[in-house]
Amino acid sequence: MRLRPVRMVILLGLLAVLVCIGTASAATPGHVSVFFVRGEQLASVQRPGSTALDAMRQLVAGPTPAEKRSGYRTYLPRLTRILSVEVADGVATVDVDTHFAAGRDPASLLARLSEVVRTMTGPEGATRVQLLMNGAVIAARFPGISMSRPITYRLLQTPNVAVPTPPELKLPAPDAAVEDVQQRLIDLGYLLRGDADGRFGPSTQNAILSFQKWERLERTGLLDDRTKARLAVAIHPVAVTKGGAGKRAEILLDRQVALLIVGNRVVRTIAVSTGKASTPTPPGDYHVYAKIPRWWSTPFREWLPWALPFVGGIAFHELADVPAYPASHGCVRQSYTVARWTYNFAYVGMAVKVIARS
Secondary structure (H helix, E strand, C coil): CCCCHHHHHHHHHHHHHHHHHCCCCCCCCCEEEEEEEEECEEEEEEEECCCHHHHHHHHHHCCCHHHHHCCEECCCCCCCCEEEEEEECCEEEEEECHHHHCCCCHHHHHHHHHHHHHHHCCHHHCCEEEEEECCEECCCCCCCCCCCCCECHHHHHCCCCCCCCCCCCCCCCCCHHHHHHHHHHHHHCCCCCCCCCCCCCHHHHHHHHHHHHHCCCCCCCCCCHHHHHHHHHCCCCCCCCCCCCCEEEEEECCCCEEEEEECCEEEEEEECECECCCCCCCCEEEECCCCEEEEEECCCCEEEEEEEEEECEEEEEECCCCCCCCCECCCEEECCCCHHHHHHHCCCCCEEEEECCC
């Protein structure tokens, strides 16, 4: 059967995603595949071993220091003890102690569950995982997941919530002073041509926040006196590094902005929220390896619209919660007011440079 070009492109894109986040990698002889979290997705590493128990022990041991520097993280509590691991009739039964379910953060609980289920899927032919705690079925700890029967990795891959939609807006009446500010933000590359409608809404507020971040002002998103004064004398943001003639992106971790660049000229500066201290976005040189309009995060069971992954499960993406400080699992969060524009700007193969200090 011959595939149509569009279907071929989709299949190649999905294959690229699977390879880059490590979910398609099979264990080499004498090794087991162990799955940690990298950004918003699972990613595999190879460890010595051959049995399900070997794989579970390697998972509990956690990422190496070098892997941590590359963005790999585990959400399994450090004191977790394995009581037993058995595989029979395709079911891996994993018994752990109470440390495994420590904490109340739903995201952390879901992530550690996904690490176990994915790591235990495969060794000794296991296709389902029954997780026990001190020999008993775990009570309701994992949002949206029943632990009363064996579960599959496919279940975790299946979305259980709707794709988020932007909120309905009720903008104030046009104001000439606001229009002047918007025009200034357009001139400086924080808003786009056509955005100067005189209405102060989320797009203008996000642009002001971007400006404040670049200028190292207090990050309020409000048009305060200091921001007004700086707007009057500010110059257009410039790229931190030199590149070629094409498109590229710089992510400035200290300023919490991303610069979208064409031919060494910054065409837009956007506010972002990168990885928090426990899950930092790793500095380095990367490339966008896929464009995914709706990306499902298996570990955290949430949608990531307009995703542009550039290393493992670390990506530009839209999210409702984009604070003015680093708060993500390693990804580059953007407001819905700019995420689709960034998505349309980028292309597969576009260079992305993450810079610690600018």
